[in-house]
Amino acid sequence: MIYCLCKKGNFSVFIMLLFSTNTFSQEMLKDLKLEKNTIYLFCRGTKAKSGLIAEQFNSNDKLITHVGIGYIDKKGLKIYNVTDCDTSKTALLIDNLDSFVSNGTYYLSIWKYNNSKREYLKLKQLCSDFSKQKVYFDFSFTLNDTDTILYCSEFCARILRMINPVKFNFRPKELVLESYYQALLNRKQLIYYPVDFFEGSIYFNKIFETHLN
Numbered sequence: 001m002i003y004c005l006c007k008k009g010n011f012s013v014f015i016m017l018l019f020s021t022n023t024f025s026q027e028m029l030k031d032l033k034l035e036k037n038t039i040y041l042f043c044r045g046t047k048a049k050s051g052l053i054a055e056q057f058n059s060n061d062k063l064i065t066h067v068g069i070g071y072i073d074k075k076g077l078k079i080y081n082v083t084d085c086d087t088s089k090t091a092l093l094i095d096n097l098d099s100f101v102s103n104g105t106y107y108l109s110i111w112k113y114n115n116s117k118r119e120y121l122k123l124k125q126l127c128s129d130f131s132k133q134k135v136y137f138d139f140s141f142t143l144n145d146t147d148t149i150l151y152c153s154e155f156c157a158r159i160l161r162m163i164n165p166v167k168f169n170f171r172p173k174e175l176v177l178e179s180y181y182q183a184l185l186n187r188k189q190l191i192y193y194p195v196d197f198f199e200g201s202i203y204f205n206k207i208f209e210t211h212l213n
Contacts, residue, residue, distance in 0.1 A: 032097070032110075032208060034072045039115045039123055039163075041156065041198060042068045042079050042100055045107030045211075053195060059173060061196035063107040063211065068093075068100065069156045071123060080127045082155040084137045091150070092135040110208040111198065115163075122163045130155075140185065141192050143172060153193040160198070170197050 034040065045054065049065040058064065068081025079095040093099075101108060115123075130147075138151045150158070160168035175190045182188050198204050 034077065034110075036072050036074075037115075037117065037120045038071060039113040039120060040070055041111040041113075041204060042070055042081075042097075043107075043109045043111070043195070044101060044105050046102065046104040047106055048104050050106075057175070057190075057192070057194055058196045059194045059199070061199055064109070064195045067152050067156050067195050067198075068095065069123070069127075069159055070095075071120065073124075078127070080130065080155075080159075082135060082137060082150050082152045084139070084151075090134045091137040092130055092133075092155075094131060107211040108209070109206055111204040112207045113204050119163050123159065126159055126162055130159075141190060143191060143193075151192075153195045153197050157193045157197055167203055168201070170201075173197075 043064040043066065045063040045065045050063075053065045054062045066081065066083070068079040070077060070079035072078070077096050079093075079097070079100045081093050081095060081100070082091050083093055084091065113119075133148050135155075136149045138149045138154065141151055143154065147158075157168070157170050161170065170193065172191050172193050175192070177185065177188060177190050181190070
């Protein structure tokens with residue numbers, strides 16, 4: 001089932017009313033129209049990580065397990081996201097919507113920021129700069145390592161803070177870890193950006209959401 005969240009008169013997102021099987025359809029994704037020169041956050045939920053991430057480490061959202069930031073220009077949609085899969089070259093992927101919706105995805109949401117032109121150009125420059133470096137996935141989930149050792153939400157939070165440090169001064173979450181994660185990460189407390197770190201911000205609006213029955 002497809003849900004579309006749009007304000008009256010706002011045609012930035014147009015979703016055909018399609019109801020088919022309980023799988024993502026490429027035709028559904030093609031019907032999504034996004035505005036150029038606009039900053040978006042793209043969120044997916046996968047079954048493999050739902051219990052590990054969403055249930056235990058998200059602040060409120062129990063569906064999102066991965067987040068990326070992106071925009072659409074003359075060359076199409078680009079979603080920049082840091083992943084722990086196949087990072088031999090770099091952990092920073094540049095996806096389109098089809099490739100971002102990976103196997104096992106059961107949830108997708110898109111969030112829009114009504115940015116200025118300066119902020120949009122800043123995003124493009126930052127993404128271009130990161131794409132020229134080798135990014136490593138931060139398996140220790142430690143903040144303030146380096147600019148190139150990151151996990152998905154840390155990457156997005158850092159990009160947004162560099163775009164506008166006043167609006168996007170997100171505070172990391174502090175969590176006392178269960179014994180299993182204490183042993184895994186070799187510490188008792190985790191200070192991190194949850195995947196849904198941005199959902200409390202007044203500057204982001206959810207414009208699209210779809211999930212399986």
